[in-house]
Amino acid sequence: MSDAAIRVEHATRASRIGMTLLALLVVALAAAPLWADRASLRLMGEIFTFVALASLWNLLAGYAGLVSVGQQAYVGFGGYVLFAAAILFGVPPIAAIIVAGALAALLAVPVAALMFRLRGHYFAIGTWVVAEIFRLVAAQIGVLGGGSGVSLPAGVITGIAATRAMREYIIYWLALGLAVLVVGGIVLLLRSRYGLALTAIRDNETAARSNGISVMRIKYLVYVVTAAGTAMTGALIFLTKLRISPDTAFSVNDWTAFVIFITVIGGIGRVEGPLIGTIVFFLLRETLADLGSLYLLMLGAVAIVVMLFAPKGLWGFVADRFGWQAFPLERRLAHKP
Amino acid sequence: MPDALLEADALDVFYGDFQALFGVSLTIAPGEVVAVIGANGAGKSTLLKTFAGQLHPRAGTLRFAGEAVGTLPAFAMVRRGVALVPEGRRLFPSLSVEENLLIGAQAGRPGPWSLQRVFDLFPILAERRRQPSMSLSGGQQQMVAIARALMSNPQLLLCDEISLGLAPIVVKEIYDRLPAITGEGLSLVIVEQDIVQALSAARRVYCLQEGRVALEGDAKSLTREAVSAAYFGV
Amino acid sequence: MQWVNAIVQGVLIGGLYALFAAGLSLIFGVMRLVNIAHGDLIVLASYLALVVVTTLGLDPLTSLVIVVPAMAVIGYALQRLILNRTLGDDLLPPLLVTFGLSVIIQNGLLEWFTADSRKLTAGAIEVQAFQALPGVWIGLLPLLQFAVTIAIIGGLQLLFYRTAFGRAFRATSDDPSVAQLMGLDTRHVFALAMALSLAVVAVAGVFLAVRANFDPAIGPARLIYGFEAVIIGGLGSLWGTLAGGIILGVAQAIGAQIDPGWQVLAGHLVFIAILAVRPQGLFPKVQG
Numbered sequence A: 001m002s003d004a005a006i007r008v009e010h011a012t013r014a015s016r017i018g019m020t021l022l023a024l025l026v027v028a029l030a031a032a033p034l035w036a037d038r039a040s041l042r043l044m045g046e047i048f049t050f051v052a053l054a055s056l057w058n059l060l061a062g063y064a065g066l067v068s069v070g071q072q073a074y075v076g077f078g079g080y081v082l083f084a085a086a087i088l089f090g091v092p093p094i095a096a097i098i099v100a101g102a103l104a105a106l107l108a109v110p111v112a113a114l115m116f117r118l119r120g121h122y123f124a125i126g127t128w129v130v131a132e133i134f135r136l137v138a139a140q141i142g143v144l145g146g147g148s149g150v151s152l153p154a155g156v157i158t159g160i161a162a163t164r165a166m167r168e169y170i171i172y173w174l175a176l177g178l179a180v181l182v183v184g185g186i187v188l189l190l191r192s193r194y195g196l197a198l199t200a201i202r203d204n205e206t207a208a209r210s211n212g213i214s215v216m217r218i219k220y221l222v223y224v225v226t227a228a229g230t231a232m233t234g235a236l237i238f239l240t241k242l243r244i245s246p247d248t249a250f251s252v253n254d255w256t257a258f259v260i261f262i263t264v265i266g267g268i269g270r271v272e273g274p275l276i277g278t279i280v281f282f283l284l285r286e287t288l289a290d291l292g293s294l295y296l297l298m299l300g301a302v303a304i305v306v307m308l309f310a311p312k313g314l315w316g317f318v319a320d321r322f323g324w325q326a327f328p329l330e331r332r333l334a335h336k337p
Numbered sequence B: 001m002p003d004a005l006l007e008a009d010a011l012d013v014f015y016g017d018f019q020a021l022f023g024v025s026l027t028i029a030p031g032e033v034v035a036v037i038g039a040n041g042a043g044k045s046t047l048l049k050t051f052a053g054q055l056h057p058r059a060g061t062l063r064f065a066g067e068a069v070g071t072l073p074a075f076a077m078v079r080r081g082v083a084l085v086p087e088g089r090r091l092f093p094s095l096s097v098e099e100n101l102l103i104g105a106q107a108g109r110p111g112p113w114s115l116q117r118v119f120d121l122f123p124i125l126a127e128r129r130r131q132p133s134m135s136l137s138g139g140q141q142q143m144v145a146i147a148r149a150l151m152s153n154p155q156l157l158l159c160d161e162i163s164l165g166l167a168p169i170v171v172k173e174i175y176d177r178l179p180a181i182t183g184e185g186l187s188l189v190i191v192e193q194d195i196v197q198a199l200s201a202a203r204r205v206y207c208l209q210e211g212r213v214a215l216e217g218d219a220k221s222l223t224r225e226a227v228s229a230a231y232f233g234v
Numbered sequence C: 001m002q003w004v005n006a007i008v009q010g011v012l013i014g015g016l017y018a019l020f021a022a023g024l025s026l027i028f029g030v031m032r033l034v035n036i037a038h039g040d041l042i043v044l045a046s047y048l049a050l051v052v053v054t055t056l057g058l059d060p061l062t063s064l065v066i067v068v069p070a071m072a073v074i075g076y077a078l079q080r081l082i083l084n085r086t087l088g089d090d091l092l093p094p095l096l097v098t099f100g101l102s103v104i105i106q107n108g109l110l111e112w113f114t115a116d117s118r119k120l121t122a123g124a125i126e127v128q129a130f131q132a133l134p135g136v137w138i139g140l141l142p143l144l145q146f147a148v149t150i151a152i153i154g155g156l157q158l159l160f161y162r163t164a165f166g167r168a169f170r171a172t173s174d175d176p177s178v179a180q181l182m183g184l185d186t187r188h189v190f191a192l193a194m195a196l197s198l199a200v201v202a203v204a205g206v207f208l209a210v211r212a213n214f215d216p217a218i219g220p221a222r223l224i225y226g227f228e229a230v231i232i233g234g235l236g237s238l239w240g241t242l243a244g245g246i247i248l249g250v251a252q253a254i255g256a257q258i259d260p261g262w263q264v265l266a267g268h269l270v271f272i273a274i275l276a277v278r279p280q281g282l283f284p285k286v287q288g
Helices: A013-030 A038-063 A072-089 A093-115 A122-140 A154-160 A164-191 A193-203 A205-210 A215-241 A252-266 A272-291 A293-309 A313-322 B044-051 B074-080 B097-107 B115-121 B123-127 B138-150 B168-182 B195-201 B224-232 C002-031 C038-056 C064-081 C092-113 C140-162 C164-174 C176-181 C186-211 C216-233 C238-258 C260-277
Strands: A006-009 A332-335 B006-015 B018-028 B033-038 B059-064 B082-085 B156-160 B187-192 B204-209 B212-218 C129-133 C136-139
Touching: A013 A164, A038 A164, A038 A193, A038 A215, A038 A252, A038 A272, A072 A093, A072 A122, A072 A215, A072 A252, A093 A122, A093 A154, A093 A164, A093 A215, A093 C260, A122 C216, A122 C260, A154 A164, A164 A193, A164 A215, A193 A205, A193 A215, A205 A215, A252 A272, A252 A293, A252 A313, A252 C092, A272 A293, A272 A313, A293 C092, B006 B044, B018 B044, B018 B059, B018 B212, B033 B044, B033 B195, B033 B224, B044 B082, B044 B156, B044 B187, B074 B082, B074 B097, B074 C176, B082 B138, B097 B115, B097 B138, B097 C164, B115 B123, B115 B138, B115 B168, B123 B138, B138 B156, B138 B168, B168 B187, B168 B195, B187 B195, B195 B224, B204 B224, B212 B224, C002 C038, C002 C136, C002 C140, C002 C164, C002 C186, C002 C216, C002 C238, C038 C064, C038 C092, C038 C186, C038 C216, C064 C186, C092 C216, C136 C140, C140 C164, C140 C186, C140 C238, C164 C176, C164 C186, C176 C186, C216 C238, C216 C260, C238 C260
Parallel strands: B033 B187, B033 B204, B082 B156, B156 B187
Antiparallel strands: A006 A332, B006 B018, B006 B059, B204 B212, C129 C136
C-alpha cells in the first residue's frame, strides 16, 4: 500500500449531519425578519453577539491557552472607535465596524508584546489592567463625553436605513453575519495547519514546543485575530445600544464574566461549546432575569461546579458519550477508494 | 512481629491506561537487603513508587508491618517508616543542604538518625551544610538525598538508581556506606541497572522483566546465565 | 511642600498596596496559583469587620482579633474543599474557579449589603496627626498601618526563611511530589498557605475599611494594585513587593496631584513602563 492511498478525512457522519443542519439553521435565521417579531429579532441579535464573543474567547483561552479576563478592553475599544468614527469623522457605522477591527488588530500587537512577558497566571490579571487603562483613558476623552459617555447622533442612525424596521433588519443581519463569520473563521483556522498546532498546544504545550511548533508566533496570531473580532463585535453591540460610556463599554461582568461562564458551561476548547453555552445562558437569563445579582452569583457557582466535575462542559459531556461533533474538525486517516 | 516487613501480593499497577506491573509478588524481611534489577522500563521505579505510596495498585495487596497500605498516600507511608530516595535525587533547590536534611525529619519519627549522625556518615555534608543544595557535586547531592531519607528514621529504605550518572569512584564511596546504614537494622531495597553493583550489595535479588517478576533468588547462588536470561528475556 | 506631602501620603498608601500584594505573592510562591478573587476577599474582610464592629460594638482595630482567624479558617476551607481540586499542569481550572469565586463574592455582598458605600470609623486615632515637616502632616492611623505592614512583611520573611513552617512551604513550592515523600501532606500545606494569605488579607481589609469608603465592587481594583506591586517589585521577593507598593502609591499620588482623573491611571502607566523596560521587576529574588 502506497502513501498515496491514504488521505486525511475531517468529516464524520455526525459532522456531515451537523453541518447540514447548521446550514439550514443559518438560512432559516437569515429569513427571520419574515417570521419573527421585533422583540425576538432583538434578542436573537444579542444572542449572536454573545456567540461571537464566546467563540473568540474560547479560541484565545481554550485553544491558545491565553486566559484573558480583559477582553472587555476590545469590546469597549470597538464601541468607542465606532462612536468616534461616526461622530468625529462622519464614517458610516457599518464601515466603522471594519475600521474598529483593523485598529484593534494594530493595537493588539504592542499590547501582546507587553502581556506575553507575564508568566502563566499573571497574564490574566495583566489583561485586566489593560482593560482598566482603556477605560480610564476613555473617561478622559472630552469630545466623547468623558466619564458620562455619549449618544449616537440621530443623523448617524437614520443614515443606516430610512425606516426603523429596515434598520433593525440590517443590524440583525450584521449580528448573524458576524457570528457566522467568527464561528466559520475559527473552524477554517482550526482546519488549517495552524489548527493542528493549536490543538497540539491545547493538549500539551510542552510537547507542542518540543515538536518544533512556534508556540509564541501562533499565540500572537490568535491574540491579534481575537482582538480584531472582539472589537468588531463590540462596535456592533454599541451600535445597537446607541449610547456608550466607559463603565458600560469596559464592563468586566457583561463582556468577560458572562462570556467565560458561557464557554465553561458549554464546553471550553471545543467549537460547539460556546454555541451550547450561549443557548443555556439565554434560557437561564430569560427565566431568572428578575433575580438580578443573584443570577450572576448562581451562574458563577454553576461554572465552578462544571469546571470541577465536568471540565469539558455540557458539550464535552455529550460528545464523549455519543462521539458527536457538529463541525468537521477531526482528522482521521482513511484509505482512498 | 510478622515475618515479612513488606509483603506485596499480585500487584497490578497502572499509569493511567498503561499497565506497568503485572501480578508482582515480593517480600522483604526485617533487616534484609534486596536488589531489584531489570532493563529500562521493566517497572523497577514503578515498584518503588508503589511501595512509597506515590502510586497505588489497582489490584493485589500491599502490606507493611502487617498493615494493608495499598491506598495510603506517600506522606502517610513515610510516617509509617518507608522512605524513598527518588531517582534523579530531586533535592529542593531553594533549600540549603541542612534544610534539605531537616525537611527529611518532617515526619517526626524517633530513631537513631539525626543531623549529627548523618553528618558522621557523610562528613562532607557537614562542611557544606550552609550551601544551596544545587551547588554541590552530583555525588554529594546523592549523599544529601540518602541522608535526607534517613532523617525520617525509616524501617524500610528504598533507593532508586543511586549510582546513575556518577563516576565509579563516587559510586563506590556511596556503596561503602551502605553497611553502616543497614547496621541500624533497617531493610533496604536497591534498584539498579548496574547488575554487578546491585548483586554485590544485596542478599536477595528480584529481576523484573516487562512488569513481571522473571527471577528471584539468593544473590550468591544465581548464575550469570540465569540473570541475563531473566534480564533480557532471551 | 504640596508635592512633598503628596509623596509622603503616597508612600503611606503604598504600604497598604504592599499588604494587598503580600497575600497574593505568598500563595503564588507556594502553589503557583493566582487568586483572581484576592481583591474580593479583601473586601469580604472589610464587610466582616463591619459586621463585627456593628454587632459586638468593637473598635475596628480590635475587630482584627475576630476577623483574622475567621478569614484564615475561610482560606483553609476554600483551599481544602475547592482550590486543591484545581491544581495541576493546566492553568485554566484555578483561574476560572477563582474568577467564578470573585463574581460570587461580589454579587453575594451586593445582595447582602446593597451597593451603598460604607466606612468604619476608628475613633480618636483617626484624626490624630503630627507635623513631620512644615506643611506635611502625617496621620497616626496611616502611620500605624504602615508600621503594621512592615511588621507583617518582616514576619513573613522570618517565617519563610527561619522556621520549619517556612521550610515546608518552600519545599512544597519546589517539588510537591517529593515534599510528600518527606511526610508533608501537600493538600494541608497548600491550605495552610491560603489560610496565612487570607489572614494577611484580613488585616488589609480592616485597614482598607477604616481608611476609605468601600462597596462590593471595589475588589478587582485591589487585586490589580496588589498585582502591580508584585510585578513592579519583582516576583518572589517580599521586600521588593513592599517597594513595589510604595512606588505604585507614590505614582498615584503624583498623578492625582497633576489631575484627579490621572490618579489610578498614573499607577497603571508605571506598571506598564516597568513591564516594558524591566519585566523581571525592580528587585527580583536573587537566585542561589
